[in-house]
Amino acid sequence: MEHPPRPLAIEDCLNECSWDVTGDRLGGDPLFACAACGSEWVRSEDWTPIDWLGEVPETVVAERARPE
Numbered sequence: 903m904e905h906p907p908r909p910l911a912i913e914d915c916l917n918e919c920s921w922d923v924t925g926d927r928l929g930g931d932p933l934f935a936c937a938a939c940g941s942e943w944v945r946s947e948d949w950t951p952i953d954w955l956g957e958v959p960e961t962v963v964a965e966r967a968r969p970e
């Protein structure tokens with residue numbers, strides 16, 4: 903899997919975290935961002951975002967499940 907062309911913003915996620923797609927793409931993959939802390943995520947990352955409920959957001963689950 904290709905590495906993103908630039909480092910992602912990684913902040914400490916708070917208990918208000920809310921992830922969604924940004925509409926931008928990074929390295930060909932949809933770029934996700936946390937509205938609360940500004941962290942960013944793409945599917946090539948080793949970690950998986952969780953929201954303020956402690957659950958993986960549906961949009962992230964769908965992105966992980968998307969065929970290459």
Ligand SMILES: [Zn+2]
Binds near residue numbers: 914915937938939
């Ligand atoms: Zn966050």
